[in-house]
Amino acid sequence: MNIVFVGAGNLATNLAIALKEASHNIMQIYSRTTESAKDLAEKVEALYTNKISEMVPGADVYIFSVKDSAIENILTQISPNNGLWVHTAGSLSMDILEKHNERIGVFYPFQTFSKNRQVSFSNIPIFIEAKSEDDINILNILAKSVSNKIYKLSSEKRKYIHLTGIFGCNFVNCMYTISQQILEKENIPFDVLLPLIDETAKKVHDMLPEKAQTGPAIRFDTNIINKHLALIEDKDQREIYNLVSEYIHKNNKQ
Amino acid sequence: MNIVFVGAGNLATNLAIALKEASHNIMQIYSRTTESAKDLAEKVEALYTNKISEMVPGADVYIFSVKDSAIENILTQISPNNGLWVHTAGSLSMDILEKHNERIGVFYPFQTFSKNRQVSFSNIPIFIEAKSEDDINILNILAKSVSNKIYKLSSEKRKYIHLTGIFGCNFVNCMYTISQQILEKENIPFDVLLPLIDETAKKVHDMLPEKAQTGPAIRFDTNIINKHLALIEDKDQREIYNLVSEYIHKNNKQ
Numbered sequence: 180m181n182i183v184f185v186g187a188g189n190l191a192t193n194l195a196i197a198l199k200e201a202s203h204n205i206m207q208i209y210s211r212t213t214e215s216a217k218d219l220a221e222k223v224e225a226l227y228t229n230k231i232s233e234m235v236p237g238a239d240v241y242i243f244s245v246k247d248s249a250i251e252n253i254l255t256q257i258s259p260n261n262g263l264w265v266h267t268a269g270s271l272s273m274d275i276l277e278k279h280n281e282r283i284g285v286f287y288p289f290q291t292f293s294k295n296r297q298v299s300f301s302n303i304p305i306f307i308e309a310k311s312e313d314d315i316n317i318l319n320i321l322a323k324s325v326s327n328k329i330y331k332l333s334s335e336k337r338k339y340i341h342l343t344g345i346f347g348c349n350f351v352n353c354m355y356t357i358s359q360q361i362l363e364k365e366n367i368p369f370d371v372l373l374p375l376i377d378e379t380a381k382k383v384h385d386m387l388p389e390k391a392q393t394g395p396a397i398r399f400d401t402n403i404i405n406k407h408l409a410l411i412e413d414k415d416q417r418e419i420y421n422l423v424s425e426y427i428h429k430n431n432k433q
Numbered sequence: 434m435n436i437v438f439v440g441a442g443n444l445a446t447n448l449a450i451a452l453k454e455a456s457h458n459i460m461q462i463y464s465r466t467t468e469s470a471k472d473l474a475e476k477v478e479a480l481y482t483n484k485i486s487e488m489v490p491g492a493d494v495y496i497f498s499v500k501d502s503a504i505e506n507i508l509t510q511i512s513p514n515n516g517l518w519v520h521t522a523g524s525l526s527m528d529i530l531e532k533h534n535e536r537i538g539v540f541y542p543f544q545t546f547s548k549n550r551q552v553s554f555s556n557i558p559i560f561i562e563a564k565s566e567d568d569i570n571i572l573n574i575l576a577k578s579v580s581n582k583i584y585k586l587s588s589e590k591r592k593y594i595h596l597t598g599i600f601g602c603n604f605v606n607c608m609y610t611i612s613q614q615i616l617e618k619e620n621i622p623f624d625v626l627l628p629l630i631d632e633t634a635k636k637v638h639d640m641l642p643e644k645a646q647t648g649p650a651i652r653f654d655t656n657i658i659n660k661h662l663a664l665i666e667d668k669d670q671r672e673i674y675n676l677v678s679e680y681i682h683k684n685n686k687q
Binding site for chain 1: 673680
């Protein structure tokens, strides 16, 4: 398929490269800054522009992958065409595209992306949605060319998927960060934590997280909890320690 | 070496099996309940007892792996011997063994253990400590027989290691649990989150967590944050969402 990317951020970069590798033709990359547009365009042998008015017509699919707050403004600056317009945002409804083009949809890969880290797409769940059944089929073909986990899902449900990503990825990474900060203060390399991080992630492949819970919070061992609170210098970290410990204790399903 | 286990919980079970596989002789398992003692004893071809007074003398190493709150009571019920007594607790000082035996130490494998899940020990960091240099050498040999990551570490420093395990494992698992609970309500299988969980863990092998942070909290996108808060029905989950989002935003190092 012929594809245009509007946006050249973390997700766009990873997705454009994966689609290129799956033999699609990336026609053009738009980004607000020429540099980002050019960077990605070079990787996927595409044209590039920093003027949205120069967006080429005639592509099969237009993938809008910009910040949620930027997409509405961009949409008002372009004319409808015959292509299928999709956005990649977990938290935005398909409807935001409604007034701007006839054929619309959503293509949401559920993963965390960084520009300098190419992720293998093959087992990333991709949630698709479209106004017409024909366009669902097109998105299904497109998604299947990079992944083997495709789900048709409404905007309403997708919001919850996105929310669980906040807890399961962003907040998890914040917990890693707090560990990193405590280890740094004690001059202990972060590496000592990696086997534990890996096993914690692996474990929930075999048992549900509520069954995998271990540690002093679940039995509300106030002796250890109080010792820990005394060790933590940072007030915010202490607050998080308290709140999450209470949550674990209250939700004990063991 | 000839080894006695005092305790037959998650850690003791995993460690006893690993030591047995490394050709050590597990002489005896003590547990408060005969059933647990017997279960583990059968796995490692050891004797077992539920009476601490029946603990056999003559072992090279006695590994005390019981709840922090139970260890003091057990120690008062047994007589000193010529063996090396170690505990496996991250949060307890070596000193708690001081009054009870001449040769004492700590053998702390930094990992999360469940009884029904045997973990490979080879890359688990093991933190060792002992009163005498000779006993450090013995613990080093013992640790090396199951792992290739051995660190000598004081009780003072070990407390912090244990604390980072709370954030990096127990609290991480709690974030998984919240995701699981939200997905369950929406009848979406937890499996869709696994690729994201795996990538979040893998990513911090290559970049420090503070550099790996993504999501709406880091840019404090109040539009998305407020949408999420409106989706979360549970008051405690909402509080955690708020507090962790603020922490991520405040500690933005990107």
